[in-house]
Amino acid sequence: MGNERLDRHWRERGLAAYSTEALLGTLRHYGATVDEEQLRRVSSEEQVWALENRWTREWKGTGPFKELPRAAARELWKRLGLPEAPPPAELEKPAVPEAPFLGPLAKAPLDEKLVLAREAAAQPDFDVDLAFELSMHLAEVLEEAGRFAELEGVLDAWKEHAPEVHDAEPWVLAWRVALALRLPGKDVGAALATLAERAPRDSILQARAEWCLYRGLVKQTHPALLRAWEETSHESLLPAALEQRGTRAILTALDAALLEEPELPPERLREKLAPFEELRPNSRWIHEALTRRTGREPWRGTREGLAGMRRGERRQEQWALMMAFEWELLTRWGWPRGRTQLIHPELGWLLPEGPLKGVPRRGQEARSTNLLLPARDTLEEWASEGSERRYLHPHVHAATALALRPWGGFLHGLGLMEDAELAGWNDLLRQVLARLPEWLADDADDPALADEVREGLSSTPA
Structure with a gap:
């Protein structure tokens, strides 16, 4: 099965416009673990309303995806040639009879x-x-x-x-x-x-x-x-989920090791990362994670150097910059260890992967800003009302939002942004993130989070 998923306009377009793979991929993405064979096997014994009830109980989707389980169950029931769905009156029955209390x-x-x-x-x-x-x-x-x-x-x-x-x-x-x-x-x-x-x-x-x-x-x-x-x-996880879970587990192992042993040497770190051999953290990654995240080696690249890299090399350099940025969050912004890692992989997903817009021609200065800042439409979509990622990972969303203004200052301090670019970036953040605390209040079980983000979006370095 591929990584196809429904988009946010599925209700307007109708489920008939999407492939079965997209339907199943979206169900799995939001917590329903089911494939076509499993669906046939289970649904041959249960009524469609029982399937809806089970998926609804597992469901983590919100916003435009909140009501998907019921519609998806009916659509898949029809597509996969299963026994005729029960009449509408039966569809209103709960899968489990309502208890008297x-x-x-x-x-x-x-x-x-x-x-x-x-x-x-x-x-x-x-x-x-x-x-x-x-x-x-x-x-x-x-x-x-x-x-x-x-x-x-x-x-x-x-x-x-x-x-x-x-x-x-x-x-x-x-x-x-x-x-x-x-x-x-x-x-x-x-x-x-x-x-x-x-x-x-x-x-x-x-x-x-x-x-x-x-x-x-x-x-x-x-x-x-x-x-x-x-x-x-891990074979049952979609690539994005595997990346996020692996990143979280491996960086938590590193943070725990650094709290125990601040001068942790590379060979000891390799021992700590042994359970994650499947992710193949190579020598370069281990070196970058250890030296950048602890401030032992600051990032020393240039705009010209970034602009001249191939796509894969630039991507690695973006991650090296993000790791160096964690040290800035720890030392200048007073973040605790543990919180800084929450920008991974979220901030990296927001950064553009493609080549630099307006590749510099002869005699023009190479610029890296477009490689290191999310595009406006990407940022607006990420921060929009009903964001499914914010619902599923509110503290990751909050940490990433709070890191965006310091990120601009960090790039400016490295000579990767000019004064006018930094001012424009901060103006964009004020516009795009203005209502984020309000939406976090709806999405998070942590009642302190919204006020902390509201205050943090206007804070200055410690």
Whole structure:
């Protein structure tokens, strides 16, 4: 299967305009692990509404992709020649019969909701589907009421009375991590390790790990990401997901090693990176990661040199610059170790891969700015309302947004941008990122993140 996916206009164009590979690729991208053979095998036994329900429970998409599971299930059911779909009346049935307490709980005052939610674990039909729905609903209403900490008591009741359900639903364990991050005195590392043990492949593990790294909790994050990497079948991941997970795990291993041993030598780093042999971190990468990210060797290239490189060489040089930039974020901007790595690979994905626009002719000065700054349309799409990447990785999105203005200053300090170019870049960021904090408030489970980004977008070096 290729890497085709639906675009943001699928509702206007209709699913008939897209290939089956694009449909399946999009489903997998947002958390539904299914291929054509699996779809035939499962759907020959289940009704289409059960398939919709399962995909909806797994779904991580938002914005224009939020409602895709139902439409995709019907379209694939029709395309793959499966038994006739049930009539519309049956499509409205939930895959799992509604438990008797769900109706009263939805309408109940908040305090009564909490009582009913605790009692839910004693019901004979309490399962992972209901645990997922209840935990999501309670987290939302408790957050709105400023009482998020009370979710812990409900989860404790589930752990006591239905431990097999509590431990099997990734989102229940993910809320445990959120509680540990938000409440004083909790063991964040233990909560994250449990999530990694039970759901090493789930994208919510990556999102919670990124939240921890954003807060500088490298030591707590490293064991969980290492375990998830070792227990995940990498062949099942799309290339972009493999790159992101591999990058995160390997840089967390490096950050943990540097916190233990600031003068870490290359041979010790190679030992630390042994679990990631599949990614083939070569000698150059190890050298760049160790020396650039620690400030041992500053970047010393030129605009002319960048402009004269081949595409692959330029790409490597962009990554070397980003690693050197991490040292700037650590020392000048006061970022904790762990947060700086969140710009990888996101910032690299934003940078142009193609040749320099307006290749310098004879007698003209070579310029590298177009190679080192995201194009305006790329940046606008990335920062737009309903961005699926922001929903899936809010702390990566926040860290990258906060790094964009320092990135311009970093390039300017290296002589890669002129004064007027830097001023234009900062003006562009003010326009494009103006509403980003507002959208982060909707997409992140971290209530402090939006205000931090709002303040950080106008901050100056420490």
